[in-house]
Amino acid sequence: MTDAMIEVTRLTKRFGDRIAVDHISFSAKPGEVVGLLGPNGAGKTTTMRVLTGFLPPSEGGAKIAGHDVVTDSLNARRNVGYLPERVPVYPDMTVREYVLFWARLRGRRDARARADAVIAQVNLSERRDTLIRNLSKGMRQRLGFAQALAHDPPVLILDEPTIGIDPRQVIEVRDTVRELGRTKTVLFSTHILSEADHVCDRVVILHQGRIVAQGKPSDLKRKLRPDATLEEVFLSIIGTERGAGK
Amino acid sequence: MTSWIVFRREIAQFLTTPFAYVIGAAVLLLTGILFNRDLNISFSTKPADPALVPSILSFAMVFFAPLLTMRMFAEERREGTMELLLTAPVRELSIVLGKFLGAWAYFTLLLLFTGIYQIILVNITAPDLGHALSAYIGIWLYGGATLTVGMVFSALTENQIVAAFLGMVALMLLWLADQAGQLFSNIDVAIIFRTMSLQGHFSTSFASGLMRAEDVAFFAGIIAVMLFITAQILESQRWHG
Structure with missing residues (x-):
């Protein structure tokens, strides 16, 4: 874990009574493209904002290239390139x-x-x-x-980079992300699952602030069914969660 | 270094937006009309006041300073660039300092333009240039202090109109503090009010040709404290998301 470029440990972020991100842990190695997936309001943007040093965590922590985002914030920020949603x-x-x-x-x-x-x-x-x-x-x-x-920067954090642009440009952005992923660690969020399937080495699926699954897209799919799509995986996980919650 | 980069961006912003020119034109128009009036009077009744323009500005800045600073942080927040500024490897105070220096440099430029009135004055009478210089140094510091007060409110609210309005109210209160002091016959109470007042550190000293270390320290102190508060506001906004 020491060579991880992004390391998130039991990260929690509360806004008043609302828990936006609930004890999540994941990491990303150099040259890895990690997709942060989840429906709107799952906590993707909040997670990214903590990683970029924009928001401090309520609990737990995160490191960028070995620098803590709170105690060594300037060095952590030096190593991140950030593209906000808008x-x-x-x-x-x-x-x-x-x-x-x-x-x-x-x-x-x-x-x-x-x-x-x-x-x-x-x-x-x-x-x-x-x-x-x-x-x-x-x-x-x-x-x-x-x-x-x-x-x-060695780490790139991209918040929904394909939202609101036309299909040709979406393909362009995908190619760019894949290209950048050869030399940099990329964390990018999306709620379009086919997109993640195309681009990511690994995905982290967030739902209501918690990680409900993470791993290689192929592994996640295989677990469900040999010919499953990432969408089906996602729906099955979210569906179970919802059922369990009620 | 960071402040220098922000300063350059800020001054470029002032010099490329029509609004800054409108404010500049308004300042020059106001001071020009009043200077012209004073000059006419000076031919018959009293000598021209070398501190006239700085004295006018001491009141005008109550309104102009918040107008110059209202967009400073409000706009960064609206465009979302605040998020990039706060995730860049720079300290809030460097950003605040750079922005302040940009606004102050623009104000200095305006002051230099009003120097033309002094040139006119020198050509037709023999004004007390020491008096004028003192008043100009005074209003330069005074202007800097009013800009920092405006900045605090720009950092506090996303709405530019609200930022400008609150800045004006605060500056008006600071301006009136001196007037309030004059209502008291008790000298100690009057001194307390005067100590808090921007005007009290200008009208009876700099504007009368008197440069006192305590007045310089007062304005420098206001500038330092307000910049620090502004940086703290930006910092605290992280914690509230």
């Missing part, structure tokens, strides 16, 4: 200014060269001097990736 942008900046800003703020000395490289990586070179307000939704999504990659 890509946050400064509409009055150009693509290049925006990526450069984040590269600099996250301490890249060669920020200019890095920004250009990242912009090329996400295929926005032709738009580098375009104001962000004039970008299409798909382009904004790619810009979001560029921002997350600006400081070349």
